[in-house]
Amino acid sequence: MTAFERHYATPKRKGGWRQWRRRDAATAYVFTLPTVLLLAAFSLGPALYAFFLSGVSWNLLNSMHWVGIANYVALFRLPLFWTAVKNSVIFAAVVMPVQTAIAMGFAVLMNQHLPARPVYRLAFFFPSISSSAVTSLMFIWIFNKLGLLNGFLGTIGIAGPNWIGNPHFALSAIMILNIWSTSGYFMVVFLAGLQAIPQSMYEAAAIDGASGFKRFLNITVPLLRPSTFFIVVMGLIGTLQMFDQSFIISGGTGGPLNSTLTIALLIYQQIFSYGQVGLGAAATVFLFVLVLGSTILVNRWLGKPIEY
């Protein structure tokens, strides 16, 4: 309500205005109700339930009983949990920056007037619209000891490793797969961001004598910050929660030797395979805190509005 409305409109038709406001609010609530209900039932509710479950002992088939923080104590003493945390953090620390850099690089390239641009755009975007189960199965064959990748490495004289069977390479293999499948989507986000940068900026910089690289560094990168912020946050959340690719490539075990065991996979195993629901829920809460904390940090770093 502005000062104008308060001064003129309110005294004259006080009740009417209030009533109208109330009706307006009621309509808004009615329209948002289905979404709110769905979110509460299928998103917020289960999330809160996970907090509750982290305090119980339950194996899915018996009756649950309250154990307080015992699950957290057991979880932090579990060496396997720290292996999973290490794998997830390494995975996020490598994949997120690399996929952001590749996405930005390709977006800038795709923004140039290259021949057959739509074909390349399609090629880069295609992985992100394919099901991750399908791409994982595809990469199982590419990473096979006698597969496509090692065949290629063989032609240039490198004896390729047993990517999926060797604990030193298995996580790297999933990193490559993940970067391949997500960069295309983020490239499109960057492309949208690039289109929003006024062309006049580049022209002014060119007149001032800035080189192409300088223009990229001093105009493109800073002005892309809203897109970068979105991509870094989404990338971070996605990589810290990575589950499907590890699950499919390791056949659900997180092997070889737990080298592809991520926090999300550990949660799944504890709850559904080993019947340790409380322990898995405690790990879920830990993952929530980890994702929330890192998102807040990124927000501090990149979440500011652009200053021209």
Next chain:
Amino acid sequence: MRRIKQVSILSTTAFATAMLAGCGVANATGSSASGKPVTIVVASWAGTNVTNGIIEQQLAAFNKAHPSIHAVYRPISGNYQTILKTEFVAGDAPDIITVNNGGQAPLFEAQGAVIPLNPYINQSHYSLSGFFSGAINMFKAGNTVYGLPRDQSPLVLYYNPAMFKKAGISGPPTTWAQLQTDAQKLTNAHKQIYGIAQTPQEPRWAQFIYQAGGSVMNASMTKMTLNTPAALQGFSYFVHLYRSGVAVQPSQVGATWGGQALGMGHAAMTFEGAWAIPYLQDTYPQTPFAIATLPSGPVNNKSLDFPTAWAITKDSAHPRQAWQVIQYLSGAGEARWVEQGGLVTVRKSLVNMPYYQRHPIYKNILAQLPHAVPWNFPNGFSQYVSSTLSNVSLLAVEGKVSPKAALQQLQSQGVSILKSGSAQ
């Protein structure tokens, strides 16, 4: 959570199927008085087309003979035990499920997810003496029977006779010493061909421990027995096959399991059960293969046996009708099972069925049967079985820990699970 959700969509689909199935049951309850048949849902893991087809045929024959019951087959694809557990939580599991080894059958039994069959057995004077004792004992806790055996298979030696001939070896190895020297002769690392390709998981090394006179646990599964000299002898022999370069993990030759490595022609030998027969015949028809009983160790040529059984769940609204179904499946249906081929019978009398005479490939599997230990772990060992055992043996096979240290680790971890009183 986004990614977990994607996976949960899969299980939601399963849920939806279960709910539909549940509706079917509910409808049947309402209308059974009016003469409509009662629906009984029979679930199993999605097998090959062969096994799926056989179960459907068995149920069709049953439905024809029992107009008051309508049994339907629902194969569960994906993670069988996980999907079942979620259905138990929701209270609408199928009426009949298939249970097997690896600690899941004991879990379902201990938690009351499957019901005791004794009252039904007594009521219908059903005889259990026709089953192989190993197969029926695995689904008994004390005197309580939780499942009627469906099929089983011991591990046997699969080999490629063409490769043997080429290497100048007259027949399959019958002793540990022969296994080692034959594997040596058959290995050509340059051509990516190895004597043996086998995942170093526990149901592929435990038989060597038995062959040396040892065991993994005592018979009543109350004590770990991996700390004996016999266990060490058996396990060391297994590890040595890999350390000496005559055995490899299937992934090193681009395969996911031993049967596949054999079919691809990268392995001359592997240890698998009867399930590899239809697989090899269908997928690699050009690769010749034959089956032999396991080579003898210092004490015997014991193998491991993997029985499965039909069980009735606590969620079944019609346990009496479900009992009729499993009674049929483990009796007349069992004979049909053998006629159609596929897996190995659990009924002693069916060993002489004409099918087996016409298909001599089964001869040595049946011959191995009396020398096989049903493979099982008590409740509480899920994680130990699915990850600890294979991780530690992988370290030993890769030479990162000695066989002795590996067994010590497995022994002490097993002991601590037993001590914690199967907390699961």
